[in-house]
Structure formats: structure tokens, C-alpha cells
Amino acid sequence: MQDESDDALMRRAGSGDKAAFAVLVRRHLARATAVAQRIVANRSDAEEIVQETFLRCWQKAPEWLPANDRDAGDAAGRAQIGTWLYRVLVNLCLDRRRRPRPVEIEAAAEVADERANGFDVRAASETSRRVAAAMAALPDRQRAALALCYFEELGNIEAAAALAISVGALESLLVRGRRALKESLADLAPAGHIG
Amino acid sequence: MMLLERFRELMDAYGGDPRRWPPAERASAAELLAQSPEARALLAEAATLDRFLDRAPPMTPATLDAERLITRTTAAAQERPAVPLAGVMRPAGRGLWLRAASLAAATIIGFVVGWTQLADTSEATAASGSSLDFAGDLSW
Numbered sequence: 001m002q003d004e005s006d007d008a009l010m011r012r013a014g015s016g017d018k019a020a021f022a023v024l025v026r027r028h029l030a031r032a033t034a035v036a037q038r039i040v041a042n043r044s045d046a047e048e049i050v051q052e053t054f055l056r057c058w059q060k061a062p063e064w065l066p067a068n069d070r071d072a073g074d075a076a077g078r079a080q081i082g083t084w085l086y087r088v089l090v091n092l093c094l095d096r097r098r099r100p101r102p103v104e105i106e107a108a109a110e111v112a113d114e115r116a117n118g119f120d121v122r123a124a125s126e127t128s129r130r131v132a133a134a135m136a137a138l139p140d141r142q143r144a145a146l147a148l149c150y151f152e153e154l155g156n157i158e159a160a161a162a163l164a165i166s167v168g169a170l171e172s173l174l175v176r177g178r179r180a181l182k183e184s185l186a187d188l189a190p191a192g193h194i195g
Numbered sequence: 196m197m198l199l200e201r202f203r204e205l206m207d208a209y210g211g212d213p214r215r216w217p218p219a220e221r222a223s224a225a226e227l228l229a230q231s232p233e234a235r236a237l238l239a240e241a242a243t244l245d246r247f248l249d250r251a252p253p254m255t256p257a258t259l260d261a262e263r264l265i266t267r268t269t270a271a272a273q274e275r276p277a278v279p280l281a282g283v284m285r286p287a288g289r290g291l292w293l294r295a296a297s298l299a300a301a302t303i304i305g306f307v308v309g310w311t312q313l314a315d316t317s318e319a320t321a322a323s324g325s326s327l328d329f330a331g332d333l334s335w
Contacts, residue, residue, distance in 0.1 A: 018269040025265050037254045047259050051268070058268045063276045131251040149215060150248060156209075156217050167217075174208040178244060185247050 006081035014061040021061065025054055028082070031152055032089055038147035039093040041136050049092045056088055086154070086162035090144055097140045127188060134184040142177035145170055197223040202234050211242030 001009070001023055012020035032053060036046035064081075135143055141163065148159040149170070160170040202224055209215040216224055227234045 014273070016273065018265070021269055022262075022265045025268070026261050029259065029261050029264070033259060034254050043255055043258075050259060051264060054264060055268050055271060059271060059274045062273050125250070127247070128250050128252045131247055135251065146248075150210065151251070153215060171204065171208040175204070178207060178210070181248070182244050185244075188247065189243065 010057075010061055010064045010081050013058065014064050021058055024057070024081070028085060029054075032085065035086065035147050035152050036089060036093055038135070038151055039090065039140065039144045040096055045096055046093075049089065049096060052092055053085065053089045057085060083158050083161040086148070086158070087164060090148070090162050091164075094140055094144065130185060130188060131181075134181050137184065138177055138180055142173050142180065145173035146177045146181075149174060196230070197227045199227065199231060199233055199237075202227050202231075203237055206237045206241035210245045210248075211238045212245060 001020060004012075004020075004023070006024060006027070009020045009024045013024065029050070033046060033050050036049045036053075037043055040046050040049065135146070138146070144163060145159065148154045148162055149156065154162070156167050156170060160167045163170060163173075165173075197220065201220075205216055205220065205224060209217075213221050213225065224234075228238065
């Protein structure tokens with residue numbers, strides 16, 4: 001079962017196979033958590049979102065029908081459920097970010113516990129903190145695109161599907177995000193110029 | 196071979212590490228790199244920003260326990276897809292027979308229940324000495 005494709009595991013889970021679902025969770029949990037943390041910049045929110053994502057995955061498993069041929073190889077099967085999983089995750093993250101949060105509470109929480117942001121800033125240098133701050137300042141969808149493509153190295157097709165956009169639109173988000181980061185961090189480069 | 200303009204777009208979007216470039220374009224991008232000093236300059240520029248991004252603080256270790264997550268999640272009910280009725284057509288004759296049989300069964304049951312109640316009532320009436328309008332009690 002450990003070597004089965006995501007698609008095969010999802011079909012088993014749809015029949016109530018908890019062991020198959022457990023393999024799916026263990027396979028995707030770490031990366032899903034990292035993606036959520038980078039988008040919402042809040043560890044407890046990220047963990048709630050990840051739990052909700054897997055709950056929906058379990059509940060919807062009986063309805064799971066892969067878009068491609070059922071006899072498709074492992075790579076195709078994995079891309080399908082992974083794409084669906086990350087689409088749910090990203091949507092939940094972006095919805096969470098849209099919730100109005102009292103500014104004074106948010107600021108106090110950030111001062112009280114930087115680790116709650118998801119970054120281990122105790123281990124971070126000044127440069128690292130600046131990079132984290134620059135990422136946090138990005139518009140949510142640009143940060144999500146960079147989280148998926150740059151930090152978690154999802155393929156462009158899978159990342160675009162997770163954001164429910166075209167590859168061209170994904171590249172536009174990435175370009176704008178990288179440009180904003182470049183401007184934000186320009187003073188850190190030795191000659192005042194960053195690539 | 197890739198055009199320099201497309202190579203610039205790749206650098207601007209994905210950075211300087213070929214592992215992040217779209218798989219279908221890696222070979223042609225590498226070919227251009229080997230031949231174009233301008234492409235190499237673009238890659239070096241993108242790689243500078245990558246070095247800063249790579250210094251982003253690591254994520255705090257997740258506190259989610261996979262096994263507890265699995266246990267809690269799989270305790271929830273799954274959503275069974277609704278049986279589609281559209282397009283599932285039973286032959287009309289068979290359907291009519293089933294409906295007629297159901298009606299007949301209901302009639303027989305009603306008769307038996309009514310008759311049983313009538314018998315009970317008659318016995319009670321006889322025992323108590325009172326009379327009943329049987330026609331009024333026969334509700335079937």
C-alpha cells in the first residue's frame with residue numbers, strides 16, 4: 001500500500017479504507033503544512049487549515065473520480081489528488097487571510113510570539129527576518145504562488161491548478177512577487193542592487 | 196532553441212535554479228545558456244535573489260500529530276454520492292405490476308387489521324353487554 005499511487009489510495013479511501021487514507025495523510029502532511037504556513041504566516045491557523053483540508057478529503061473520497069484514465073500510471077494519479085488537495089488547501093488559506101482581524105490583536109500576537117507566524121525566527125539572522133517580512137508583505141496570491149513554486153517546488157502546472165489559474169497567470173503572479181521582493185530587499189545587496 | 200525573451204520570463208518567474216523551470220523548457224533553456232552570454236547574465240541576476248530567498252527562516256516544526264489527525268478525521272462520516280435517478284429507467288410494465296402488488300398488499304393488510312379489531316370489539320361488547328354500530332367501525 002505504501003507504494004500505491006495517490007489515485008489508488010484515494011479510491012480505496014472512498015470505500016472507507018482508513019489505512020489507505022492514513023498513507024495519503026502521511027505522504028502529504030508535511031508539505032501541506034509548510035505551504036499553509038507560508039501562505040497564512042500563522043502556525044495555528046495553518047494547522048487548522050491542514051486538518052480541515054484532510055477532513056474534506058476524507059469526506060469527499062467516495063465521490064473521487066480521477067479526470068484521467070483509471071489505468072494511468074502513478075505520476076498521473078499522484079498529480080491528480082495532489083492538485084485537488086492543494087487547491088482545497090490554498091482556497092482555505094486565502095479565505096482565512098480575507099477574514100478581518102483586529103489590528104491591535106494581530107500586532108500584539110506577533111510581538112508576543114514570533115514563532116506563531118510559522119517562521120522559526122529565533123534561529124534567523126537579520127537577513128532572514130527581512131526576507132520573512134518581505135514575504136509577509138506580499139499580496140496573498142503572490143505569496144501563495146511563491147510558496148507553491150519556489151519554496152515547495154511544485155511544478156508550474158500543479159501550482160497553477162492549485163490556484164485555479166492558467167500557467168500564464170501563475171507566471172504573472174511569480175514575476176510580480178519576485179519583483180516586489182527584489183525591491184524590498186535591494187538595500188541588503190552589497191552594491192545596493194539585487195538580481 | 197529558446198528565445199532570449201522567453202528565457203528572461205523564466206528567470207523573472209522561476210529564478211535561476213533549473214529544477215524550478217517548467218520541465219518541457221529545461222532543455223531548450225540549457226541550450227541557450229550554453230551559447231548566450233546575455234542568458235548567463237540573466238541567470239546570475241535571478242540567482243542573486245534566490246540566495247536571499249533561500250535565507251528565509253525555516254518553518255517552525257509542525258505540531259500536528261499525523262496519527263491523531265488520521266484518527267480524528269476518519270471518525271467523520273463520508274459523504275456518499277446520491278444515487279442518480281435521471282437516466283435510470285425501469286420498464287413501465289414491471290413498474291405498474293409492482294405498484295399494483297403494493298396496493299393489493301396494503302388492502303389485504305388493512306382488511307386483516309380491521310377484521311381483527313372488529314373481532315376484539317365484538318368480544319368486548321359481548322362481555323360488557325353494550326352494542327356497537329359495526330358498520331360505523333368498519334373504516335376500510
